[in-house]
Amino acid sequence: MFKLFDFSLRLNGFPIKKATAELEKIIAIPEEKFEAYLIEKRNKIVNFHLENNPFYRKLVGKPEIENWNNLPVLTKKDLQQPLAERLSKDYSEKTVFVNKTSGSSGDPFVFAKDKMCHAITWASIIYRFGWYGIDFNTSYQARFYGIPLDFIGNKKERFKDFLSNRYRFSIFDLSNDVLENVLSKFEKSKFDYINGYTSSIVLFAKFLHQENIVLTDVCPTLKVCFVTSEMLFEEDRVLMEKQFGVPIVNEYGASELDLIAFENTKGEWQVNSETLFIEILDENNQAVPNGKEGKIVITSLYNKAHPFIRYEIGDVGILDERSTFRKPILKKLIGRTNDVAILPSGKKSPGLTFYYVTKSIIEDDANVKEFVVKQTKIDSFEIEYVSEIQLTSSQIKKIENAIELYLEPNLQFTFTRKPFLERTKRGKLKQFQSLL
Numbered sequence: 078m079f080k081l082f083d084f085s086l087r088l089n090g091f092p093i094k095k096a097t098a099e100l101e102k103i104i105a106i107p108e109e110k111f112e113a114y115l116i117e118k119r120n121k122i123v124n125f126h127l128e129n130n131p132f133y134r135k136l137v138g139k140p141e142i143e144n145w146n147n148l149p150v151l152t153k154k155d156l157q158q159p160l161a162e163r164l165s166k167d168y169s170e171k172t173v174f175v176n177k178t179s180g181s182s183g184d185p186f187v188f189a190k191d192k193m194c195h196a197i198t199w200a201s202i203i204y205r206f207g208w209y210g211i212d213f214n215t216s217y218q219a220r221f222y223g224i225p226l227d228f229i230g231n232k233k234e235r236f237k238d239f240l241s242n243r244y245r246f247s248i249f250d251l252s253n254d255v256l257e258n259v260l261s262k263f264e265k266s267k268f269d270y271i272n273g274y275t276s277s278i279v280l281f282a283k284f285l286h287q288e289n290i291v292l293t294d295v296c297p298t299l300k301v302c303f304v305t306s307e308m309l310f311e312e313d314r315v316l317m318e319k320q321f322g323v324p325i326v327n328e329y330g331a332s333e334l335d336l337i338a339f340e341n342t343k344g345e346w347q348v349n350s351e352t353l354f355i356e357i358l359d360e361n362n363q364a365v366p367n368g369k370e371g372k373i374v375i376t377s378l379y380n381k382a383h384p385f386i387r388y389e390i391g392d393v394g395i396l397d398e399r400s401t402f403r404k405p406i407l408k409k410l411i412g413r414t415n416d417v418a419i420l421p422s423g424k425k426s427p428g429l430t431f432y433y434v435t436k437s438i439i440e441d442d443a444n445v446k447e448f449v450v451k452q453t454k455i456d457s458f459e460i461e462y463v464s465e466i467q468l469t470s471s472q473i474k475k476i477e478n479a480i481e482l483y484l485e486p487n488l489q490f491t492f493t494r495k496p497f498l499e500r501t502k503r504g505k506l507k508q509f510q511s512l513l
Contacts, residue, residue: 221273
């Protein structure tokens with residue numbers, strides 16, 4: 078059978094066949110040899126970047142490593158400089174996969190992965206979804222994600238959706254009239270699974286509850302629902318399981334890395350130990366014992382184009398005491414919540430909508446360092462930002478146009494440049510906050 082999804086990856090230069098074979102080799106490593114594999118891989122990637130990446134060599138300040146724990150912990154701020162200055166030797170922006178982080182932590186930046194690294198990221202995702210009988214080449218996905226609203230960006234995304242065998246529901250408006258249409262699409266389609274932002278899917282479950290409808294009654298092909306990007310609360314999981322009639326699977330990932338943790342069929346939040354090395358560190362960057370909370374710090378073992386070595390993702394978590402090198406288990410993730418904005422028209426938009434709005438100011442010149450959006454009244458919002466130079470009136474106009482496009486007209490926005498932004502006690506910057 079022709080595998081359209083695999084073909085689309087190969088078409089873009091991502092060697093998925095080679096990456097899948099590499100992942101299968103890693104999965105086959107027995108428990109007793111896994112610690113040695115991890116140590117070898119992490120030392121290899123550090124040495125590669127010390128040799129081939131001037132940006133990383135300067136950060137480390139030494140030509141070689143003596144002790145893993147003495148390596149610097151990278152923050153998103155360290156990476157807020159033009160991408161070309163952060164790439165390894167023999168890699169250019171034309172030969173790598175380039176993308177932007179969502180900025181959900183308030184520190185957006187552009188990142189890169191070499192093509193093998195991006196392929197192994199996909200191999201890892203395909204493998205984990207396979208635990209639930211989902212095949213990206215044949216299973217039909219109901220996707221609750223944002224989508225560009227400009228004509229070209231929209232058509233590109235829709236074409237990617239076609240190649241990936243998925244139908245996308247735009248999450249910028251999830252009022253009841255729109256959710257009626259979403260339900261109607263489920264009635265007419267043979268969806269195998271749901272995938273998308275937690276808050277958007279929860280809004281759909283609440284609508285079904287209000288209408289007293291169980292989704293599998295109208296879409297019996299549905300097998301599973303995967304939620305991502307935001308905190309999954311237990312009461313929301315219970316509601317979704319009841320209203321969808323399928324298991325809810327919690328995913329934790331970062332676009333610049335890979336899937337970080339993925340709920341396995343036993344209900345454990347299994348950490349990806351195949352392509353990433355995860356550490357939980359205290360404020361002094363020392364490892365804490367399993368069972369204790371600390372900041373999540375991640376090393377990408379396969380990215381040669383760009384160093385993500387001891388990279389602080391901005392979340393706080395706890396590894397389970399039962400964790401091993403082969404099978405670490407995330408006991409708890411602290412943070413990553415998003416509010417929902419309620420607008421004058423009655424439209425409801427998840428906080429992540431502001432990623433698409435603020436994308437217009439997140440450029441690779443690294444001017445805007447941080448931003449937060451606060452809803453102060455039903456029609457009024459404040460954007461606070463930290464930047465090297467003040468936003469110009471034309472940049473502000475561009476943002477206002479994006480706001481009108483993604484949200485609705487006649488909303489009031491004020492822009493305030495600040496020397497720094499207030500953080501939570503845990504050091505997390507909440508990108509969107511409703512003060513209503």
